[in-house]
Amino acid sequence: MNRFFAFVKKEFLHIFRDYRTMIILFGMPIAQLLIFGFVISNEIRDAHIAILDHSKDEHTQKITEKLVSSGYFILSDELKNENEIDACFRAGNAKLALVFEPGFGRLLEKTGKANLQIIADASDPNSAEMLSNYTQAIISAYIKDLNMAGYGNKIIRAETRMQFNPGLKGVFMFVPGTMALILMLISAMMTSITIAREKETGTMEVLLISPLRPIQIILGKVAPYLLLSFINAIVILALGFFVFGLPIRGSLILLLAESMLFILMALSLGILISTVAKSQQVAMFISMFALLLPTMLLSGFIFPIENMPVILQYLSAIMPPRWFIVIIKNIMLKGTGFLFVWKETLILTLMAIAFVVVSVKKFKLRLE
Amino acid sequence: MKEQDDKQIIIHVDNLVKKFGDFEANKDLCFDVYKGEIFGFLGANGAGKTTAIKILSGLSSPTSGIVEVAGFDVYKNADDIKRNIGYMSQKFSLYEDLTVKENIRFYGGIYGMRAKLIKERTHELLSRLEMTDYADKLIAEIPLGWKQKLAFSVAVLHRPKIVFLDEPTGGVDPITRRQFWDLIYEAVEDGITVFVTTHYMDEAEYCHRVSIMVDGRIAALDTPDGLKQQYGAGSMNDVFLKLARA
Known part of the structure; x- marks a missing residue:
């Protein structure tokens, strides 16, 4: 020994x-x-996004605020037309762009249906996928709030829950x-x-x-x-x-x-x-x-x-x-x-x- | 070494064969080594010296034949043999990143010596080598000749019955080699049997008896003087050349 x-x-x-x-x-x-x-880390923090708002009403403002205040996104550009989206991606200023159609708020309140477009820079597919998921989640949370506030049933809710690691x-x-x-x-x-x-x-x-x-x-x-x-x-x-x-x-x-x-x-x-x-x-x-x-x-x-x-x-x-x-x-x-x-x-x-x-x-x- | 009949046999080898596949590295070796002698194993590189020393020291098993070291059979009592032998190889065997003292303590430790005895012998050894001031130096910092002498002293630290030296003086200058042999003679005076392989022919003169290996066989075995007479040669070098060319 x-x-x-x-x-x-x-x-x-x-x-x-x-x-x-x-x-x-x-x-x-x-x-x-x-x-x-x-x-x-593959979580999202401070990702740059651009917004093209053709409507500029109460709802688009609120959605934008919600996105920015989530901590996941930073608003880097407010765009004026579709052509700028491409330029913005190419310059690397944003990874994702959100387009509100004209009259977004009006349509939402009148018909209960409004369109917005999420465009992601998919040259990096994983993060594009993740960014768009996060954005969708925030938007559906907004719709949910609206419904709760008595605006009637509007867009289908999609809820995801991340088991064991809620913050992903x-x-x-x-x-x-x-x-x-x-x-x-x-x-x-x-x-x-x-x-x-x-x-x-x-x-x-x-x-x-x-x-x-x-x-x-x-x-x-x-x-x-x-x-x-x-x-x-x-x-x-x-x-x-x-x-x-x-x-x-x-x-x-x-x-x-x-x-x-x-x-x-x-x-x-x-x-x-x-x-x-x-x-x-x-x-x-x-x-x-x-x-x-x-x-x-x-x-x-x-x-x-x-x-x-x-x-x-x-x-x-x-x-x-x-x-x-x-x-x-x-x-x-x-x-x-x-x-x-x-x-x-x-x-x-x-x-x-x-x-x-x-x-x-x-x-x-x-x-x- | 003249009255060999009185001598006690400490290594007994009979018909030792070692094969690596088809290649026979040791062919039918037969020899005895007597207690207290310096037994030299000479030969060119690849003649089978290292193979033989590895078998004797238990690093490798023979293919066939009888091998007894310090009275123990290599097949059955390898552990007993290990306790009774020391070993030093051409590849330098001390740890460069440990100090002189730590190396000595380590070898004493793995041979199961008590701490007090290790201390005593360390002191004795260092003063004999005049290296007391270097006790806490890393091995990497001391010259090669000193390392070699230290490695030998460490190999006999536990006073083994036999010490195996595999080309111990490789790459060392002639003066250090001479000093190294002084250490070997001191060990012999302490009753330790020395089994040494070398390809320096001048070193062969220092041995009591010499066996010369050629192509895995023992071509000759006698005292240096006896060999010189037998082959009518002036030096061991001539003896070796005659044998190798035969």
Whole structure:
């Protein structure tokens, strides 16, 4: 046991002495979370819109006010004719234009039907879609108010309700995804690099000749990163909670236990990578390409799995982060208990066991 | 080393064969190493020296044959062997980002030495190498020759019965090499058996007995003087050239 502790101590020395390792371990997660949380958010805030009002009556004024006061939009241009819309889009002054037909207010009050046109700059289809949805929602809210005020039944109401994330806050999606991404990368990449480094410098031979058992070498390599990754997980959750207001509706202990399981799985994947990689560079490349891209693209972090082609859906099933993201979303946002995530937990456990078994076998083979 | 019959056998190798696929890296090696001697393993690159030393030190398993190290069978008691040997390779085996002291403490630790003993030996070792002032320097900051001497001292820190040195003086200047051999002689005085591979022929002269490997076989095995007589050569270099060309 003393042998093992001497080894773990050495690993900590390596980590604390190398500022690059420290930056990757603690700087990267925080930076990434802040970037994803603040910059790459897909919620709408202060989008520029233009208005072409042929009617200029009480109703068009009120609708315009409602849009602007919602916080989603800023009125950048008041246009005079249709031709200006195109110019306005081209100049990038607005992403969306709203056109009220002549006599909008009169028609609305007399016939109960009035037309307005929403024109969005669809060169960026996602945000165009989102902007137009937001606009429609605000307009139908206005119509609803009118109806309540006794103007009689006017235009059909369309109500949408966003379950679990009423504000459609992007950060609710990004925190679980980022957490999976970071834990996966750090745990797997760092362990594979540190083991590959021993091989590269030749110290691995010395370790293998020493009375340390292979399993002790592996555990000794992994133990510091287990601790540090766990601290990372807590930092990420705390950032999500305090900075982004992400709720933790379910059990915190269950959440931490699941995080620990995921870290263990990622660490064993790192060991597996290190049994294949002969140098630090190779280990890094494998970690980056085999882990980073699939985690971003296939885990449901950015693109919904349901929308993927079937073959990619199958592929995403073997991505561990996919299951972890489901677990943390369930626990944090829906407040569900273990009964609702046992299947995903089981999958992660099996993956971890498989990685460990294969890498211990491979590690032994190296000794032959 | 004249009265070899009284000598206690510490490494016993009989018909050792190591194959990598079809390639036979070690062909039918037979030799004994006696307690307290410096046994040299000579040969060109690719002659099978490193393969043999890896088998003896437990890094690799033989394909067939009998191999006993420090009285233990490599097939059955690999763990016992590990506790009784030290190892230093041509690839430098200390951690560059740890200090001299931390490296010593680490190796002592993984060989299960007690903290107090490690402290004592660290002190002793550093004063012997005249490196006491450098105890807290990172390995990366000290010259290669010193690293090499330090690596050797660390490999015998736990007083193993046998120390395996795989081309320990690669890339070191002749003066440092000479100092390095002084350390080896000191270890031998402490009763440690030294098994060393090298391709420097001048180093072969320092060994008590030398075996010369050619193409995975042991082509000759005797004392340096015995070999020179046998092949009518003036130096070990001539002996080696004669064997290699044969």
